[in-house]
Amino acid sequence: MAATATAYGRLRDYQQLVGQFLTGPGLPLLFLGLGLWAFIGRTDAFVIGVVTGSVLALGAIGLTLIYGILKFAHFAHGDSMMLAAYIAFFALTGVMVGERTDTKVLPWTLSDLPGATKPILNFSFGYGLLMAMAIAAAIMVVVFIVLDRLIYRPLRRRRSGIVIFAIASLGVAIAMRSLILIFWSSFGRFYVPGIRPTTELPFGIRILTDQVFIFWAALVLSALTYVILFRTRLGKAMRAMADNPELALVSGINTDRIIIWTWVIGGGLVGIAGVMLALQAQLKPELGFVLLLPLFASTILGGIGSPQGAFVGAMVVGITEEVAVTLGFISPGYKFSVAFVILILMLLLRPRGLFGAKT
Amino acid sequence: MKLPAVLGGGALKGQIKGERLITPLTVLAITAAVVLMPAERSNWDVGGVISFLTFFATFVAIYGIFTLGLNVQWGYTGVFNFGVMAFFLVGANAAAIITKPPASTEYVRYVGGFGDKLAFIPVLDSEQWLPFLFGIAGAAIFAGLLAFLLSIPTLRLREDYLAIATIGVAEFLRRVTIEERGLVNGTRGLTGIPRPLGELVSTGDYKFVMLAIAVATLVLVYVAIERGIRSPWGRVLRALREDELTTAASGKNVFAFKSQGFVVGAMIMGIGGAIYAYANAAISPDTFTHFFGTFIFWAMLMVGGSGNNKGAILGAYVVWGFWTITLQLQGYTSEHPGPLGFALPDAVQSRIFFIRDFVLGTLIVVVLLLRPQGLLPEERRVSIWVERHAKHLGGARPPPAEQAESPPD
Numbered sequence: 001m002a003a004t005a006t007a008y009g010r011l012r013d014y015q016q017l018v019g020q021f022l023t024g025p026g027l028p029l030l031f032l033g034l035g036l037w038a039f040i041g042r043t044d045a046f047v048i049g050v051v052t053g054s055v056l057a058l059g060a061i062g063l064t065l066i067y068g069i070l071k072f073a074h075f076a077h078g079d080s081m082m083l084a085a086y087i088a089f090f091a092l093t094g095v096m097v098g099e100r101t102d103t104k105v106l107p108w109t110l111s112d113l114p115g116a117t118k119p120i121l122n123f124s125f126g127y128g129l130l131m132a133m134a135i136a137a138a139i140m141v142v143v144f145i146v147l148d149r150l151i152y153r154p155l156r157r158r159r160s161g162i163v164i165f166a167i168a169s170l171g172v173a174i175a176m177r178s179l180i181l182i183f184w185s186s187f188g189r190f191y192v193p194g195i196r197p198t199t200e201l202p203f204g205i206r207i208l209t210d211q212v213f214i215f216w217a218a219l220v221l222s223a224l225t226y227v228i229l230f231r232t233r234l235g236k237a238m239r240a241m242a243d244n245p246e247l248a249l250v251s252g253i254n255t256d257r258i259i260i261w262t263w264v265i266g267g268g269l270v271g272i273a274g275v276m277l278a279l280q281a282q283l284k285p286e287l288g289f290v291l292l293l294p295l296f297a298s299t300i301l302g303g304i305g306s307p308q309g310a311f312v313g314a315m316v317v318g319i320t321e322e323v324a325v326t327l328g329f330i331s332p333g334y335k336f337s338v339a340f341v342i343l344i345l346m347l348l349l350r351p352r353g354l355f356g357a358k359t
Numbered sequence: 360m361k362l363p364a365v366l367g368g369g370a371l372k373g374q375i376k377g378e379r380l381i382t383p384l385t386v387l388a389i390t391a392a393v394v395l396m397p398a399e400r401s402n403w404d405v406g407g408v409i410s411f412l413t414f415f416a417t418f419v420a421i422y423g424i425f426t427l428g429l430n431v432q433w434g435y436t437g438v439f440n441f442g443v444m445a446f447f448l449v450g451a452n453a454a455a456i457i458t459k460p461p462a463s464t465e466y467v468r469y470v471g472g473f474g475d476k477l478a479f480i481p482v483l484d485s486e487q488w489l490p491f492l493f494g495i496a497g498a499a500i501f502a503g504l505l506a507f508l509l510s511i512p513t514l515r516l517r518e519d520y521l522a523i524a525t526i527g528v529a530e531f532l533r534r535v536t537i538e539e540r541g542l543v544n545g546t547r548g549l550t551g552i553p554r555p556l557g558e559l560v561s562t563g564d565y566k567f568v569m570l571a572i573a574v575a576t577l578v579l580v581y582v583a584i585e586r587g588i589r590s591p592w593g594r595v596l597r598a599l600r601e602d603e604l605t606t607a608a609s610g611k612n613v614f615a616f617k618s619q620g621f622v623v624g625a626m627i628m629g630i631g632g633a634i635y636a637y638a639n640a641a642i643s644p645d646t647f648t649h650f651f652g653t654f655i656f657w658a659m660l661m662v663g664g665s666g667n668n669k670g671a672i673l674g675a676y677v678v679w680g681f682w683t684i685t686l687q688l689q690g691y692t693s694e695h696p697g698p699l700g701f702a703l704p705d706a707v708q709s710r711i712f713f714i715r716d717f718v719l720g721t722l723i724v725v726v727l728l729l730r731p732q733g734l735l736p737e738e739r740r741v742s743i744w745v746e747r748h749a750k751h752l753g754g755a756r757p758p759p760a761e762q763a764e765s766p767p768d
Contacts, residue, residue, distance in 0.1 A: 075522075151728065154728055155728070158731075160731075161518075162519050163439050163518055163522075164731070166439070166519055167657060167723065167727060168727050170441070171720045171723035171727070172720065172724060173720070174650065174717075174719065175720030175721050177716070177720075178714070178716035178717035179717060181713040181716070182710050182713040182714060182717065289649055292526065293523070293526065293527050293530065296523045331538060333534055333537065334531075334534055334538065336534070337527075337530075337531050340530070340531060343523065343524070343527060344512060344513075344527070347512070347513070347520055351517075
């Protein structure tokens with residue numbers, strides 16, 4: 001009898017230990033181990049995963065800031081990325097779907113600039129695409145601010161619950177996707193037609209040159225966001241507001257201004273992320289909604305409100321997705337479910353995220 | 360706090376002139392369009408219009424069932440399910456494979472045809488496959504089981520996490536039906552789902568039988584929810600929705616009650632999926648999209664009024680009416696103009712479905728801003744006991760049903 005009780009007690013202690021390890025240092029170590037193993041075992045899949053992760057990171061950083069500061073799950077984030085990608089496409093080519101086929105509706109587009117489509121370095125695109133990306137980012141900033149004034153601010157003033165915000169942003173997501181379908185129809189599109197140049201990396205890995213660009217752009221922009229958040233007064237105010245909005249307000253922080261800045265950063269990143277996504281794969285209207293899962297998985301993995309966490313989270317999700325498919329653990333049709341499994345695991349074991357503070 | 364009138368400040372306080380008229384006018388406009396448009400298109404052919412309206416009413420009843428299920432989850436329990444499609448899919452597919460005969464050719468593959476395998480049960484050995492009531496029951500059981508399994512890890516989490524998790528489950532199940540070809544015939548889906556009571560009448564009159572089945576199910580579900588929600592069980596659910604902490608402090612097992620609300624709502628959605636499969640006679644992965652399988656039910660519930668079962672059904676009527684009207688509008692081309700030469704411009708005509716989706720997305724935002732309580736606001740609930748004993752309690756009447764103090768947000 002006593003022996004059983006002791007054995008049971010030992011088992012419980014052991015369970016507790018495992019639980020503490022998993023929710024403590026276990027998960028980060030597990031992901032680190034998986035990453036190392038993937039890097040050594042399948043370097044090619046690892047590299048593609050890093051590129052996928054870069055695109056996700058750009059989206060997830062904006063998402064995590066909105067989630068952390070405005071305190072709601074922005075379900076329109078994936079569709080905003082797609083809308084931005086299509087705006088860039090329009091600025092570049094001026095093409096919309098007409099009566100039956102595509103028609104160029106703009107009299108003048110970025111492609112008409114002298115040398116705008118001439119490839120830079122070894123990339124597939126010229127400076128026209130970079131300008132289109134800037135235009136898309138600027139338009140998304142305006143769109144986000146207008147949506148905040150029209151929809152989210154009235155809801156905030158009414159002290160609506162997070163769920164009402166979520167439903168409203170879902171409505172926005174549907175509206176954005178239908179706008180894409182109205183203007184550009186449902187077929188896949190490319191910024192630059194034809195075969196794209198590739199580049200040789202160490203270990204004999206061959207990837208698209210554009211993917212190198214995506215990785216560096218994501219790295220630079222993530223670092224920039226980090227600097228804004230941790231090295232400027234604005235960033236300090238943003239973090240204060242994420243921590244405790246009421247306290248921030250009574251400390252004399254103009255919370256309304258911080259909210260605008262959050263949308264500015266989120267919108268700019270969404271614009272660039274959308275173009276990167278289209279550059280990595282192609283433009284397709286239905287990509288946006290499915291993208292929500294890896295985006296939220298990255299956000300929650302890294303801890304809500306933490307941009308560096310979102311970056312690491314996006315890398316983990318991207319690499320795990322690619323490696324799992326390449327190693328044949330799952331068929332490509334289930335690729336997205338990797339993000340889903342990671343999401344559920346995190347929510348169960350460590351809902352504060354890898355880098356979130358213990359509460 | 361003062362809000363600009365346009366952005367809802369006025370509507371919230373009931374200051375917009377004629378706000379009382381919004382609900383009757385909306386219903387009137389939808390009804391007029393739903394009846395008159397097909398009548399005009401078919402040159403006032405009564406038979407055609409009746410047939411059209413029968414199908415319309417059948418689908419309103421089916422979507423009403425879904426919206427009632429969502430209302431149990433969101434309107435009464437406050438559980439935030441963004442994956443209605445998961446239960447729709449499970450219910451429809453379960454009902455189909457339970458009642459379909461075994462797959463006969465190598466090109467059509469699905470599990471199912473359980474009839475002959477269950478012949479050892481005396482009641483079931485007469486038929487080659489199971490009767491439709493088993494399909495409906497199976498749909499409810501499987502959807503409920505899925506909800507129960509899901510509720511274990513997710514219901515303890517924050518409500519927005521649950522929303523994300525349910526989207527994931529819905530997308531996952533959709534992929535499973537596509538990838539696992541032997542399960543429900545992959546992308547081609549299931550066709551020729553047996554018609555419930557199909558041997559009773561001729562094919563031409565069958566639509567009335569289907570309407571009767573759908574409406575009967577809707578009424579049964581409605582009565583069951585109304586009874587449940589007025590019971591002590593329903594009161595705990597609504598208490599949970601309003602304030603989880605206080606409910607827990609009153610000694611109620613928060614998780615158990617939330618889980619029950621979630622499972623009951625999911626079972627109702629499963630039943631809706633079963634009736635949908637029977638009414639449509641065919642289902643495929645194309646049916647189960649996030650827009651058509653989840654978002655539209657949220658639009659119906661928000662438009663109708665969450666927390667009000669009549670509102671949920673009215674929402675299904677209004678939104679599906681709007682959906683049908685856009686279908687009809689597509690017929691007004693320049694070759695076949697309507698009265699007064701009304702015709703849609705070609706550019707609009709070819710994009711009418713995308714425009715409809717845009718309007719629905721915008722509509723849900725507008726409703727949230729201007730009329731968060733929906734067309735029919737939540738009523739104040741009184742327990743059955745008080746209602747029944749009101750006349751014995753010294754003539755004290757139950758307090759009049761009025762608008763609840765706050766919409767569930």
